[in-house]
Amino acid sequence: MSQNYEDRIRRVVRYIHENPAGDLSLDRLADVAAMSRFHWHRVFHAMMGETCADMVRRVRLHQASLMLARGELPVAEVARQVGYPTPQSFGRAFRAAYGVTPLTFRKQGVPLVALRQMKPEEFRMFEVVIEERKEARFAGLSHEGSYNGIGAKFEELAALATTRGLWPQMQGMVGIYCHDPSETPEADLRSYAALILGPDADVPEGLEAQTYPAGRVAKLTYKGPYSNMSEAYHYLYGRWLPESGEEAADLAPFEVYLNSPIDTAAEDLLTEVCVVLK
Structure with a gap:
């Protein structure tokens, strides 16, 4: 540490x-x-x-x-x-x-219960790389409530992109997760299902723009089902970030989805978990 x-x-x-x-x-x-x-x-x-x-x-x-x-x-x-x-x-x-x-x-005179005794945390190990990235522009739909429910927003977003013929101007899909679900009441969780805008693409009508500035990004590539993604965050925040000496910028982490559950088995899904660094 x-x-x-x-x-x-x-x-x-x-x-x-x-x-x-x-x-x-x-x-x-x-x-x-x-x-x-x-x-x-x-x-x-x-x-x-x-x-x-x-x-x-x-x-x-x-x-x-x-x-x-x-x-x-x-x-x-x-x-x-x-x-x-x-x-x-x-x-x-x-x-x-x-x-x-x-x-x-x-x-x-009930005996006092001892304070919690800490045990060393066990982390599944992942490779984390630091990349220089250009400004990232996203456009998406906000979601409030359990992160498990954001799938409906991604479906809505994909339908919108298909009916409007937007895919040629887009560079993929991301999820932005603003709160730690272990700390924040489910009703107060805020997230975004978003498209990655190409360099010449405008923000489509009805979508909310999100911009991440150019700079260094810590990237962990996770292979496996979305339901187990928490272990990637656990390692990134509990082991890699403290040991690296790096500090995260005041921006929510985001996930870049490299393939789709529509045509990919859950164990083969690839997701980049990204944290912008100061």
Whole structure:
């Protein structure tokens, strides 16, 4: 792990422990890490083996258990000091984690549950190359909700390109994924099914333009079904990016699809997972 990424992880862990009642939102933690919100959550999850939200919940409830064991504060005040808006929401979260209510925990002297013990992460290895790329122009349809549902947008996009005779002006298809699905509620996920515009192509009517500037791009070529793509992201963010010393730009990662499930077996699908670098 490079010192730069180690420092960021440690800074965020300290911040969570020192501010249990503070703003521990995903965007705030990305600010503490001084990293793009598009990439920070993926880096943290892949390196630490748990999501930011999981760590926040675990630390808050552990600190609450210490306060309850001391018996000095009312349950409502314990809830407030660890960032829960009401005793009821605190009670539900505490019982889910410890199996008893906060009051029962205090009365019975339930042994404290140890903090999570980290285990070394195992990564499937991939080759990652850094390429210089020209400006990339995409035009597509936005999708909100589960990434598993974006297939309908790709179908709609392909039909549009076929009926309008756009394929000769296009250079392929990409998917742009703006959030880490392990951190973001499914309803809030945002993604794009897009066409790669040729150098002389205009943005077709009814499609939304996305532009990625010229520069260096880290590219991992994944072979296999789309459903297993998470292991490529896991390696890219959890192993390669920290060890490379590189830093991702403030742009969402994107996937370039080199063949199609229409005429290719799932195990033979080829996808480039791309992260723009600073």
